[in-house]
Amino acid sequence: MIEYLTKHPEKIITPFLEHIELTAVTLLISILIAGILTVLSVLIPRLGSILLALFSVIYSIPSLALFALLIPFTGLGKVSAVIVLCAYNQYLLLGNFLTGLSEVDPGVLEAAKGIGMSTMQELFLVQIPLAQKALFAGIRLAVVSTIGIGTIAAAINAGGLGTLLFDGLRTMNTVKILWGSLLSALLAVVCTACSFSQRSPQSSGEKTLRII
Amino acid sequence: MTAIEYQEVCKRFDGNSAYSVDHVSAQIEQGEFITILGSSGCGKTTLLKMTNRLIDPTEGRIVLFGEDISTVDPVVVRRRMGYVIQQIGLLPHMTVEENISIIPKLMKQDKAKIRDRARDLLSMVELDPDTYGSRYPSELSGGQQQRVGLARALMPDPKIMLLDEPFGAIDAITRVNLQNELLRIHSQTKKTFLLVTHDINEAMKLGTRVMVMNGGRLLQFDTPKNIIRHPADPFVEALIQSVLEQREFWEGVEDD
Numbered sequence: 001m002i003e004y005l006t007k008h009p010e011k012i013i014t015p016f017l018e019h020i021e022l023t024a025v026t027l028l029i030s031i032l033i034a035g036i037l038t039v040l041s042v043l044i045p046r047l048g049s050i051l052l053a054l055f056s057v058i059y060s061i062p063s064l065a066l067f068a069l070l071i072p073f074t075g076l077g078k079v080s081a082v083i084v085l086c087a088y089n090q091y092l093l094l095g096n097f098l099t100g101l102s103e104v105d106p107g108v109l110e111a112a113k114g115i116g117m118s119t120m121q122e123l124f125l126v127q128i129p130l131a132q133k134a135l136f137a138g139i140r141l142a143v144v145s146t147i148g149i150g151t152i153a154a155a156i157n158a159g160g161l162g163t164l165l166f167d168g169l170r171t172m173n174t175v176k177i178l179w180g181s182l183l184s185a186l187l188a189v190v191c192t193a194c195s196f197s198q199r200s201p202q203s204s205g206e207k208t209l210r211i212i
Numbered sequence: 213m214t215a216i217e218y219q220e221v222c223k224r225f226d227g228n229s230a231y232s233v234d235h236v237s238a239q240i241e242q243g244e245f246i247t248i249l250g251s252s253g254c255g256k257t258t259l260l261k262m263t264n265r266l267i268d269p270t271e272g273r274i275v276l277f278g279e280d281i282s283t284v285d286p287v288v289v290r291r292r293m294g295y296v297i298q299q300i301g302l303l304p305h306m307t308v309e310e311n312i313s314i315i316p317k318l319m320k321q322d323k324a325k326i327r328d329r330a331r332d333l334l335s336m337v338e339l340d341p342d343t344y345g346s347r348y349p350s351e352l353s354g355g356q357q358q359r360v361g362l363a364r365a366l367m368p369d370p371k372i373m374l375l376d377e378p379f380g381a382i383d384a385i386t387r388v389n390l391q392n393e394l395l396r397i398h399s400q401t402k403k404t405f406l407l408v409t410h411d412i413n414e415a416m417k418l419g420t421r422v423m424v425m426n427g428g429r430l431l432q433f434d435t436p437k438n439i440i441r442h443p444a445d446p447f448v449e450a451l452i453q454s455v456l457e458q459r460e461f462w463e464g465v466e467d468d
Contacts, residue, residue: 111301114266114374115364116291116315125314129305 004175012164016183019160022078022153023146023187026085030142033086034093041098042123048098055091063088063149067156081158085149089142096141100134101127140195147188151180161187213277215372215404216240216263221272223258223428232258234428235272240421242371245398245405247419249412249451255428256408260374263406265289276372291315294365294373294403298380300357302349302364308334309345312364333363336397355386362394366401375407379414391418412451416440424448 005012041048058066063084070080104127112126128135154162161184168176217240223233233255240246248256261267262274265286274281281289302311312330317323331341337359349357358378365373375394379387395418398405409415415422416436424432424439424447431445443449 105299105301105304107297107299107301108303109301110266110299111295111297111361112303114264114290114295114297114301116287116368117318118287121318126303 001175001178004179012179012183015159015161015163015180016187019147019150019162019184019187022081022085022150022158022160023143023191025078026082026089026146026150027139027143029082030086030089030093030146031139034090034097034138037090037094038097038101039123041094042101042127043119048094052091052095052098055087055094058087059091063152064155067153071156076157078158080156081150081153085146085153088145088149092141092145093138096134096138097131100131100138103134104130136195140192143191143195144188147184147191151184213242214239214275215242215244215277216406217273217275218259219273219275221259221262221269221274223255223262223267224270231255231428233262233269236425236428236430237272238423238430238433240404240406242404243402245395245418245420246407246423247415247421248406248408248423248425249410249415250425251410254425256410256423256425257376259425260376260406260408263372264293264295264374291319291368292370292372294368294370296358296361296365296373296375296378298377300349300354300361300381302357302360304349307346307348308339308352308360309341311349311360312367314364316367329367330363333366334360336366336400337363338393339363353386354382355390358382358390359393362397366397370403372404372406375405377408377410380409387414394418412455424451 037051038048041051061069066084066087067080070083074080074083101123108126108130109122112122117125150158150160151162151165154160154166161180164176164180164183167173168178168180216238218236218238221233221236222231224231236255236259248259250256258267262269263276263281265281265284268282276289276292302308303314306314309327309330312333313326316326316329331345334341334344339356339359344352344356344360349360352360361378365375378394379390382390391414394405394407405418407415407418409418416439419436421433421435422439423430424445426445426447432439432443432448434442434444439448440452443452
């Protein structure tokens, strides 16, 4: 295995970097969209449950099928992959965001409104800071899911670690399969570990959390 | 001067045929301490929340210092009033001082002035600003938290203070202390206080006048003395009777 790496480093490192790129781009876009949809759901009653129902339907479509469905519209490649991965993430992100926001102590929210905070101030100064845990949980889920489903994106020429896996499977090359699966697992584990260590100072004490 | 005027105020919640608040009319003068007494579900909290537009009436008008509040932005109405609730509702991720200062800060008032006033108010509710200002709500007892809640409500120097069962979740001894302090703050600040409670002793002790409500209707609105001497309704009579029975029990214990 090591020999393969030293002989053809680019064959492993390039898909690995591609995979990181695919994950990062997907997350950036999907968190942005989920953030906007969350704010809209807070402002417009019932929008949240409608969106969640919609995204749960999309989420239930097998990823390979969804990738294939998009090919007539956006063709083979990264664009289709990012669209599918973002659509999947919406279910995970929006679901966790909305649940997290709804679990904030209603007494705190009533007081915030009662002392004269506008809906937006209530959302950004009270609800979101207090729902941090759930927000991070949603993002963590999305990271792991993107890394996983991202490997399948190789089937539509989006690159990434999936290319190693598919090549390996086609040519029965165990070394490639092992590198592909090890690196994607490693990526998922490292990302999860990072997000945990990032969150711990905030959850260990509300003291560190100063927003004003 | 009339501070609050309820004109035939009604509230019917969606899908409900009965009125939660049923044609309530009353005039409250500036500087009065009004207590609203009633059992749960009688509409007292709804009436209070209509006063700062947390709930809007189905019918009728509420006029504050000559101004119909339905024409004023709810956020503006709320910032003119102090609001204290039973669950206290301090923001757990902010210090005591930040909790008190949040609204003036959002209104971009002068920082030094905000700080001075926050410290004055903490002293007024008998919490040492140096000791408690930088603490978080979770580090305070229930009674101390509600003192902070009170200070936060007083922060914008409102003419009207709305208090929704503020001492409901607080132990008996602390409650009596806080009641006495509330009376002191009322006489010091000359603000109009409106306090909702289901405790008849609290209502009679604190109120310069008491509104007794049942089933959404305002049954009697008078001074504690007049209510006790001349109950205007069988429900009011039953309430007073319950206190007299309690007193008999206490006196019986003392005589033993």
